[in-house]
Amino acid sequence: TVSQVPELTKKDGVTFTPFGRLQVDAGIVNGPDEINDPGLGFAHEIRRVRIGFKGDIPGGFGYKMEVDFASGDLDLYDAYMEYAAGDATFKLGQHNNFQGLEELTSSRFTSFMERAAFTDAFGFERKVGLSAEYAKADWMVQGGVFSDNLENLQLDENNSWSADARTVYAPKIGEAQLHIGGSVHYREFNDASDVTRYRQRPELHVTDTRFMDTGNFSATSELGYGLEAAAVLGRFHFEGETFWQHVGRPAALADPTFFGGSAEMGLFLTSGDKRSYKGFKFDRVKPAHPLDQGGFGALQVNLRYDYLDLNDADIRGGIQNAYAASLVWTPTDFTRLMLEYSRMEYDDMPILAGTQDDYGVDSIGMRAQVDF
Amino acid sequence: TVSQVPELTKKDGVTFTPFGRLQVDAGIVNGPDEINDPGLGFAHEIRRVRIGFKGDIPGGFGYKMEVDFASGDLDLYDAYMEYAAGDATFKLGQHNNFQGLEELTSSRFTSFMERAAFTDAFGFERKVGLSAEYAKADWMVQGGVFSDNLENLQLDENNSWSADARTVYAPKIGEAQLHIGGSVHYREFNDASDVTRYRQRPELHVTDTRFMDTGNFSATSELGYGLEAAAVLGRFHFEGETFWQHVGRPAALADPTFFGGSAEMGLFLTSGDKRSYKGFKFDRVKPAHPLDQGGFGALQVNLRYDYLDLNDADIRGGIQNAYAASLVWTPTDFTRLMLEYSRMEYDDMPILAGTQDDYGVDSIGMRAQVDF
Amino acid sequence: TVSQVPELTKKDGVTFTPFGRLQVDAGIVNGPDEINDPGLGFAHEIRRVRIGFKGDIPGGFGYKMEVDFASGDLDLYDAYMEYAAGDATFKLGQHNNFQGLEELTSSRFTSFMERAAFTDAFGFERKVGLSAEYAKADWMVQGGVFSDNLENLQLDENNSWSADARTVYAPKIGEAQLHIGGSVHYREFNDASDVTRYRQRPELHVTDTRFMDTGNFSATSELGYGLEAAAVLGRFHFEGETFWQHVGRPAALADPTFFGGSAEMGLFLTSGDKRSYKGFKFDRVKPAHPLDQGGFGALQVNLRYDYLDLNDADIRGGIQNAYAASLVWTPTDFTRLMLEYSRMEYDDMPILAGTQDDYGVDSIGMRAQVDF
Structure with a gap:
């Protein structure tokens, strides 16, 4: 006989809840004939195969760990402890440093297979640090100090640090859920011989080719600003973000400012379905008429414009204007199928197609996903 | 107070069942004096230390993940999602491509410490792909298309693919459980500069020495045929398999066909015990009189003939005639001890013993195993 | 509805209990100005992020697996099966080879962030092997034979082995818990070209700098002797250990004997609190007045003297006299904060500070910990 237990409650009240996800991708990326790659x-690839464990510890504490095996090796994502006191929550360990709405929304719930181009391009990743969040009703502010990702911290000569802050106002006005926010990020590389690099894949992860790529260049600091807005009204949703990355360079070198931004909107074709929003992030779509109850599940179409400019000062990483459409079928709460097409218009690119520095790339991608 | 819960049932009906195994091996491999290795x-070694997680997702879906740490690092085995509709089951992700009865039988339940020589020699391993299985009563057919193992897929230039199909007929005739089947496998390496290599250890995994070894040679495709038969009648079981591996080579090079086959039979010395067969595979032996209920557990003796011929065309990988005997003690459902002796007669070998290309090798192995 | 289940009991009585820990450290190590490192x-770093699984298997068997991700990769700690028969327990697989009281006490429960210097310096680590333990009332003896750590065993040419034995007498005299013990360890490197190396960090793990370091030197065997004593009386505890490492070297080379020892004592400032002792090891402190029940938790101060001499024969690894004080706050059963200061006096060191071979180093460390 099976009991209904959503979590294991160990002796003395410590709980243990496992969770995971599996995403299998396939895709075609079609570049100009002159580029032979x-x-x-x-x-195709397994995009993510993850298992995680989280739980509560009496006294207001908690923990979360999550690892991914999709690289054929182990990568550690979240690894933090938590303390909640009233409306404030404190986190210590490896976690996200408040980069923006789409980056903080789980990859299980995004509208496209990959997030907007600037999120990877500007190196968003979890870092080890200490942060605090204060949330009250429809307003939230969060901030923290971080060092670096656990992988990079293995080198004990790594003395980089960052300070990050973000605020969100998310009122419900009538039937509409709104979300506006902004964030600021400062990072010191703090080492004698620093370089950085910004680059991005062509909207799909199945290829490792990056047309957009600044190459390595010397840098000492980053100052980033993000703005974000979103709305959910019934079947419709909108999400838009922008991010400026200003890079400090040594001595006489000119400091470039790179920019990325995206805007997407989506519509559920199935009645009663909507994009769920919870805890200042997008959350799980639960179909009104799921497949296992005789329904069709939820079907959603999305459009996105995804811009990235990695050309500034004497750095040339390319300019992207990408247009994408996706079809997302959510048969049940824990399953999802995605199909998407992207057209990237590239200008002033570092990789030439023959003698041309501007050209177009097309991609078609598919994903199957389960999570638990 | 401890409830009896075989699995965690999370909110909304998703289940989570952990499972694992631990195998600790020791052995001696005694080669000719002329080979100083x-x-x-x-x-000795930890042969396998595995943890996995599987579960059901409402609507007929499921998931399975399994990782191994015995290499001192992480290796991903199963990582797939599943959908069952009536008598058909679909799998997507990394899973086995229907290689044959012994390969598909869990390593917890094989009669010898290692499977027949051809299974490793011909590179059987899980691959990422999509497959379907249709099973009705005592007949089953399965087929799929696969790319490559997750490790190999890390290189996005890897464009190899395979198509695999297998069928099994497993009638119960009187007291006897029969099993006959066949499979066919086609693989394109699909890269400009392809090489392959077939090799095998001397019946034990504790050594990394392979006397049987073709070395790398250029190849473009593989076409494999497998035949399999098995029977369980009371305390007695028989299992036999053969596999032909035809290798396509570029241009004017001759295409070799390698061959492996094995036949084993076993007998339980303890009354009431038998080899269990379930889902077209061998399954767990549950002793009729387990140690924890005052019995002795199940004791089984097995004999095996294990042939492998890696010599054809201009490729010389050696010929093996191996004779092995094993004693398997299963004290309780989840524990197992194995002791085995193997004699390998090697002919036309690539590694010489002095000036001789034929010689014998002996090995003695032991394994202790628990699983859960 | 959540049931209170401390473990998952699978079909047929096999249990599954997950456990884990997370330790986040920060620290400053201040060396002499002449050493520019x-x-x-x-x-700072994540010191440990671990998940493990253990359970019982009917018939007196058990299993335990534990992995750590703090290196950014996977490291396997415990991986063993167990069999209990009356007062005897047998373990097979990777486990600790009875090095001494502090090494065997969980890192969750030590008085300082790092164990005494000799424990890492002499290479204490889990190894694959077979051991037996016999415990009766307040007396215990344990012994085993081991090969090497799983990582090192990947090389099948590794033929090293060790034999290890230890005994402990732990009577309760009035209110006082006493502990005295001794252990002996013999290891053959058993390879043609063996080298070893003894080294140690300056009391904190956040740095990878080791002032104490013999460098590699040729060696064929190790013979180690350990003595250990401890006492708990109410709020007070004492723990002292010594370890002699005698190294056999090839042919005419002189055999050095290195030595390490430490003595610590601690006092709880909060009433009703004491260091817990169970199974011949220190165990979890459970505050008499935990934070989540309106109390302050347990607060403990500790002092330690930590000596290590890696200079003998013609080997010069340095001499350390370290003095440390720590403050340990245990708000609840499963949370812990540590603050410590160490002063290391180094003599006859292999790393010079300018022209000086003796100098002092200071360190300040902090740790936050949760476990489950």
């Missing part, structure tokens, strides 16, 4: 064309 | 002699 | 100064 065997990494283009058809490819 | 410090990897021979006594050795 | 970017690994000194401020650093």
